[in-house]
Amino acid sequence: xxxxxxILGQQDIQxxxxxxxxxxxxxxxxxxxxxxxxxxxENLRTPVNKVGFILQLxxxxxxxxxxxxxxxNPKDVEFVSEKLQIPLSSxxxxxxxxxxxxxxxxxxxxxxxxxxxxxxxxxxLAQEAAILCSKQTKPRLMFISLVEFLxxxxxxxxxxxxxxxxxxxxxxxxxxxxxxxxxxxLEEEDQQILDELLAEDEYTDEEKQNLQLKRYKLTQLKKSxxxxxxxxxxxxxxxxxxxxxxxxQLQPVIGRLGLSSEIIQYYAQIVIxxxxxxxxxxxxxxxxxx
Numbered sequence: 001x002x003x004x005x006x007i008l009g010q011q012d013i014q015x016x017x018x019x020x021x022x023x024x025x026x027x028x029x030x031x032x033x034x035x036x037x038x039x040x041x042e043n044l045r046t047p048v049n050k051v052g053f054i055l056q057l058x059x060x061x062x063x064x065x066x067x068x069x070x071x072x073n074p075k076d077v078e079f080v081s082e083k084l085q086i087p088l089s090s091x092x093x094x095x096x097x098x099x100x101x102x103x104x105x106x107x108x109x110x111x112x113x114x115x116x117x118x119x120x121x122x123x124x125l126a127q128e129a130a131i132l133c134s135k136q137t138k139p140r141l142m143f144i145s146l147v148e149f150l151x152x153x154x155x156x157x158x159x160x161x162x163x164x165x166x167x168x169x170x171x172x173x174x175x176x177x178x179x180x181x182x183x184x185x186l187e188e189e190d191q192q193i194l195d196e197l198l199a200e201d202e203y204t205d206e207e208k209q210n211l212q213l214k215r216y217k218l219t220q221l222k223k224s225x226x227x228x229x230x231x232x233x234x235x236x237x238x239x240x241x242x243x244x245x246x247x248x249q250l251q252p253v254i255g256r257l258g259l260s261s262e263i264i265q266y267y268a269q270i271v272i273x274x275x276x277x278x279x280x281x282x283x284x285x286x287x288x289x290x
Contacts (some may be wrong), residue, residue, distance in 0.1 A: 003165070004161075004164045004165060004167075004168045005139060005162075005164070005168050005171065006139075007139045007140055007142075007143050007164050007167060008140065008160065008164075011215045011255040013160045016159075017159050017160050018065045019059055019063075019067050019072060019073055019076070020062045020069065020074070021073075022060060022062065022075075022076060024057075026062065026134075027058075027076065027079045030059070030062045031055075031057075031058040031079060031080055033054060033057075033083075036055070037053075037057060037111070037122065038106060040053065040239050040276070041053065041054070041084075047081075047084075047086045047087075047090040047091055048090070048091060048092065048093060048095060048096050049096065049100060049104075051077065051080050051081055051084060051086060051091045051093065051096075051100065051267075052069060052093055052096035052097075052100075052104065053094075053107075053108075054080045054083070054084065055069075055072055055076060055077065055080055056101070056104055056105060056108060057108050058080070058251045059076075060077070060105075060108055060112070060156075061112075062288045064114070064150070064151055064156065064157045065156065065157045067100065069094070069096040069097060070094070071095040073094060077091055077093065078150070078234040081263070091163045092184055109156060113154060114154045114155065114156060115153075115154060115155045115156065116155075116156055117150070117155055117156040117157070117158045117162070121156075122162075122166065123148055124155070125149070125150065125163070125165050126153075126167050127171070128145075128146060128149050129142060129146060129166050129167055129170035130170050130173070130174065131168075132145055132146070133170050133171055133173075133174040134174070134260065135260070136263050136265075136266040139167055139171070143163060143164070143167060146163055146166070146167070147163065151276060178263075181257060182257070183275055185253050185256045185257055186253060187253070189249075190249075190250060190253050192273060193249055194247060194250075195251060197246075197283050207221050219267070220233065221266060235240075237255065248268050260283070
């Protein structure tokens with residue numbers, strides 16, 4: 001797996017992976033102990049396991065996620081300890097890790113009717129991510145949509161890293177498939193038409209000495225003159241005629257590709273905003289989507 005694309009800012013990532021911040025009313029609500037949980041508590045031997053179990057239950061009800069005991073909020077630990085009438089001195093949660101914590105997570109998921117984020121869930125989420133890719137959803141919106149999708153399906157929400165890994169892979173797979181599709185459908189004549197858009201204008205010897213004068217056909221076509229002078233209007237008309245000619249020549253291959261309007265608009269915006277050297281960099285790296 002290559003480096004993950006940037007989806008959220010660092011602070012947003014920390015907030016996403018942190019335990020939910022609960023106030024007094026929240027604690028009463030989320031750390032409420034249902035009947036089934038009381039039965040579980042009776043079979044737990046140590047104070048640490050009892051407090052850890054209720055904390056995990058409360059955090060999951062609040063955020064649909066599980067957290068390491070190292071990140072538990074001390075105020076929440078104190079609240080649950082008092083609720084269970086367990087001395088705070090007996091609730092050192094540093095040892096509440098590993099198989100015990102994982103077993104409690106399974107119990108919570110089973111009793112709440114949720115599923116673990118396992119390999120099967122990853123495959124389901126990857127399929128949903130592929131659908132969002134085809135709709136050209138931006139990565140941040142993809143992230144939000146996938147989290148909501150997990151909650152709708154009642155699947156445990158994992159860490160930011162796990163979700164961003166799926167999004168990154170889905171975007172890369174989408175582009176690989178798109179590039180393969182282009183190679184299969186572009187004829188030599190079609191490629192020549194497109195390559196000519198990136199061809200440099202011819203220069204005199206004097207112009208070649210000034211790199212700032214370097215011009216490309218694509219660069220010229222991207223500009224539309226706002227002037228009402230007859231000469232500028234004529235240039236705009238000529239550009240539109242060039243577009244029409246190119247579109248007419250490429251229309252058959254566009255039809256064979258079967259691209260959605262969202263995809264076409266997305267890549268059109270990339271072309272409009274990018275400089276020619278950036279287009280070449282994207283081509284060399286095989287990255288267009290990000």
